[in-house]
Each structure stands twice: as structure tokens, then as C-alpha cells.
Amino acid sequence: MEQDQTPSEKPGHPPAQAILHELRTAENSAAHLLPKLHSMKESNPHLTLLDVGAGSGTISVSFAQLIPDGHVTGIDLNPNILPRARAVAEKADVKNIEFQQGSIYKLPFADETFDVTFCHQVLIHIGTPWDALREMLRVTKAGGIVAAREGDYETECVWPELPELCKFHKLMAGLMSAGGGTPTAGRQLLSWALKAGVERSQITLSYSTTSYHTPSEKKHCSQGLCDQLRGGSLREKALKFGLGSENDFEEMAKAWEEWAEREDACLAMLHGEILVQK
Amino acid sequence: MEQDQTPSEKPGHPPAQAILHELRTAENSAAHLLPKLHSMKESNPHLTLLDVGAGSGTISVSFAQLIPDGHVTGIDLNPNILPRARAVAEKADVKNIEFQQGSIYKLPFADETFDVTFCHQVLIHIGTPWDALREMLRVTKAGGIVAAREGDYETECVWPELPELCKFHKLMAGLMSAGGGTPTAGRQLLSWALKAGVERSQITLSYSTTSYHTPSEKKHCSQGLCDQLRGGSLREKALKFGLGSENDFEEMAKAWEEWAEREDACLAMLHGEILVQK
Numbered sequence: 001m002e003q004d005q006t007p008s009e010k011p012g013h014p015p016a017q018a019i020l021h022e023l024r025t026a027e028n029s030a031a032h033l034l035p036k037l038h039s040m041k042e043s044n045p046h047l048t049l050l051d052v053g054a055g056s057g058t059i060s061v062s063f064a065q066l067i068p069d070g071h072v073t074g075i076d077l078n079p080n081i082l083p084r085a086r087a088v089a090e091k092a093d094v095k096n097i098e099f100q101q102g103s104i105y106k107l108p109f110a111d112e113t114f115d116v117t118f119c120h121q122v123l124i125h126i127g128t129p130w131d132a133l134r135e136m137l138r139v140t141k142a143g144g145i146v147a148a149r150e151g152d153y154e155t156e157c158v159w160p161e162l163p164e165l166c167k168f169h170k171l172m173a174g175l176m177s178a179g180g181g182t183p184t185a186g187r188q189l190l191s192w193a194l195k196a197g198v199e200r201s202q203i204t205l206s207y208s209t210t211s212y213h214t215p216s217e218k219k220h221c222s223q224g225l226c227d228q229l230r231g232g233s234l235r236e237k238a239l240k241f242g243l244g245s246e247n248d249f250e251e252m253a254k255a256w257e258e259w260a261e262r263e264d265a266c267l268a269m270l271h272g273e274i275l276v277q278k
Numbered sequence: 279m280e281q282d283q284t285p286s287e288k289p290g291h292p293p294a295q296a297i298l299h300e301l302r303t304a305e306n307s308a309a310h311l312l313p314k315l316h317s318m319k320e321s322n323p324h325l326t327l328l329d330v331g332a333g334s335g336t337i338s339v340s341f342a343q344l345i346p347d348g349h350v351t352g353i354d355l356n357p358n359i360l361p362r363a364r365a366v367a368e369k370a371d372v373k374n375i376e377f378q379q380g381s382i383y384k385l386p387f388a389d390e391t392f393d394v395t396f397c398h399q400v401l402i403h404i405g406t407p408w409d410a411l412r413e414m415l416r417v418t419k420a421g422g423i424v425a426a427r428e429g430d431y432e433t434e435c436v437w438p439e440l441p442e443l444c445k446f447h448k449l450m451a452g453l454m455s456a457g458g459g460t461p462t463a464g465r466q467l468l469s470w471a472l473k474a475g476v477e478r479s480q481i482t483l484s485y486s487t488t489s490y491h492t493p494s495e496k497k498h499c500s501q502g503l504c505d506q507l508r509g510g511s512l513r514e515k516a517l518k519f520g521l522g523s524e525n526d527f528e529e530m531a532k533a534w535e536e537w538a539e540r541e542d543a544c545l546a547m548l549h550g551e552i553l554v555q556k
Binding site for chain 1: 430432433435436437438462464465466468469472478483484485486487489491541542544546547548550
């Protein structure tokens, strides 16, 4: 789920924090779902898929490319991100997709609408993720799949361990908690699905990683994090919650720039993943 | 690298802490190496592979099965584990393998002996892992591969977060550090390879996870950890280093038993992986 855009950001243009979000695709962020999606597509090419908290829409668009005879709906709480998502789809020349505004807690769809309902890095940010999963299950057809992938922020590991990067880690965890989220979402995903009323036998649990270590990945990662520290809504929220000063954020940004130049630099995090068979 | 066996353990039988170690195979513990191994095998079926810190030998044996016209040498610092490794090979009817005693710091082989030199969860336990990598490079042929996979213990995440399991986590990290090891090996693996004198362009870095969450995995995991807490060398070392009392260890073991019975239970850890092209 995207943060609000700052007023200076133009509709259809990526918000300050989008560099990292827009690296996400179905291939790198929903790999645990893809074998099941392909087998479902074989028996029904006209699959319908809902991507909840679609943000800039890069994952939604790659799903739409994977089910060319199907249809993808991307939904996000933030209406300001929708023009950007539509621009991403248009640039990829993807037509079997639409984006609309809506909350994961009250999806604007009838029961049993979609074959597949997916979310990525959404449950980590919200207060009662089991309610969200219950709502995702509601709009999913019997025999369909609910899939989620959520990071476990406390597994994030960065090298070299520059002091300002450790402070940044605490800042991000603090922001997540202050916003009502759960930094340890990855390890709790299974428990949340059970709390949503799903049987253990319906759930397939797995884990994967996200990492940045090639020159190009380091550049994008550093630039994305510096953008967040030097502008945009994340910085505003951090200031509002008293989680640091403008000077602190500038020091952290400089540390990320230094990190990106180091050849021993790497950043990795573990993600929890579930597939729920409805 | 295996811990020493207690005197009560019989040669050829698994030591107390072996349940988890013996779940390891090339497929689940060296997946990053397998595509390269297969392509090397195509041009040379007679590959030679060295598995350093082979322990009970389950990874070595599965390597030997993957290169049936090649040959695997497993080496371990602890001579008491060698009969167990030979028994594992014999049970699998694998002949193209041998096990011998030796140190990763002074491998008993001439320069450029092996096509592939591998280690798993060895560098995490030793004081100067870059020296070990340099030694692994020495015994590897020009054009060959050095591969390593090391956990990052600080990324271990367990659910539910029973207090005794958090104490167990600290105990294991304390033991690793007290023994001269590095609990954050996974994130440092790249930096260690650079420190061993390798160029960044020779190194392919990746990450993967190890996890336990199915009923069978939870049973094996709990049983393996309880065995370590109730007997064997790990318990002895923990007592020696003053990292807890017998009562503490019994409480931790009970918590692992409770964990294994919970349907929301899971345990996962991130591992760093390198392939070094010599």
C-alpha cells in the first residue's frame, strides 16, 4: 500500500518513494503463486485476479501479462497513486487491467468475484491483518486462491553495518509500528491466516528473500531510500512522529550513498509467503 | 563442521545434534551451486568435488549421486564423525566418495586438486573465514568453483515467540560467539570473499532460506533441538561457558516441544550464498 503523495508530485508520475516499489514484478514478488497461477490458467484462460494495495501497479501489470486472456483489477487505498498505476499499464501496452480506489478492509466487490486475490507488503502496514485476509477470502471464488507475501523487517540485514544505516533500520521499524503496522509480519503471516478462520491444511507456507547487491540494484536501492529520506511522505511522517530530525535523515541518506559505492555492500530481507486454497 | 561427540555416542551412529544436520542435502543446502555443477558435468563427467566440514556427510553423499562419474571427498575437523559419514554413504549405496579428517585452514591436498570446493555452515563457526576461503581457493583448479552457504543467525525468526525460545536464540548466538564464530555470517560472506583476495567480478552472491513448518519438519526440528539441550556437546559447552543452567535448558526443550505442537508454529532463517569463479 503506497504512502500518500506530497502535493509537489504530479499525477501519473512516480512518487518520491516509488523507485524501489516499481522494481517489483509478479516474477520477483509473487514467485510462490506463479506455478499455481499457471496451472489454473491451463484449465481457465479467463482468470480474474485482484491485486490489493497495488500501488504503482508494476506487480499488477506483470500479472496481466501472465494471464493475457484473463483480467486484473488493482486496488489501492490512496487515490493519488492510481494515475501512476494506469501510466505504468499504458507504457507496457497492457489492456486487460483496471485500477480503482478501495480499502482492503472493505473491498468494493461482491462475494466470490475473483479466482485469485493477492497482496504484497500490505498486511505489514495495517492493524488487523486477519480481518483483511478474511475480506480477501470473501471476494475469492470457492476453489480460488488467496496469496500474500509480507516482509519480516526484523530479518533485514545490511553490510557494511554503518552506524547511520542501523539508525535508519530503527527509523523504519518505528515508522511501521507508529502507523499501526507489524515489522515482524513475515513470521506472523501463518498465524494471521489461521486467525482469519482458515484451516491449517488449506495453507501452504513458504519463505523467500529480497536483496540488493549488484551495482544497478545498489544504485536503485540507495536512490530510492535517499529520496524517501530527503522528501516525500515518509520523511514528513517521521518528522511528525518525532522519530528523527532533518539532519539525522540527511546523515542517513549520505550513509546510503556511501553504501552504494562499496563493493562489499549488500542488503537482504526474508519474506513470508502464503497460498490459501479456498 | 560438527561439534565433538560425547563419549556415549557410538561410531557410525548419529551424534545427539545430528537430526537437523542430517536433513541437509545438496538440493536444499547447495541449490545455488547446482546449475553450475550440472553445466560443468556436461563438459566433464569426471568432476572432483571437495565438501569441507562435511559432518554426517548427507550433503556430500547427495553431491556424489549428482556426479555419478565424478568423485566427492568429504573432510571434517572431527575424526569422530567420519564413521557416521561413511555409514550414511554406505546406506545410500554411494561408492564414489571418501571421507577424511582435516582442517579447513590447512587442507591436506595439493594446489588445484578439485573442480569444485564447497562448504555449508562452516565459516559461521570459525575465527578467520577469509583464510579458510583462501585455502579453499588454493585447492581448487583454475576455472573451477568455490561455493559457500552460511546462515545469518540474527535473521532467525520463530513464531510463536515463546519467552524460552527467545532465550534459546540468545544461547545459540552466545555459543557461536564464545566459540570464535560470527552469528551474522550470511551478511558478511561477500566481504569475506573480497578479504580472501577475490575480485568482486568473480563472485555471484545470492540468498535463500531454511525453514521448518510442516508437521514432519516441526517434529524433526524440535527433536533435534531438544537432543542438543538435553545431551551432547552443545549442552556441555553452554554449561562450560556459563550460558545457562541445566534447568534453563530443560525449560527451553519444553518450549520447543510446545512449539512443535502448535499449528501456527514456524521457524525460518536467511542464508547468504556465494559462488566464486577461480
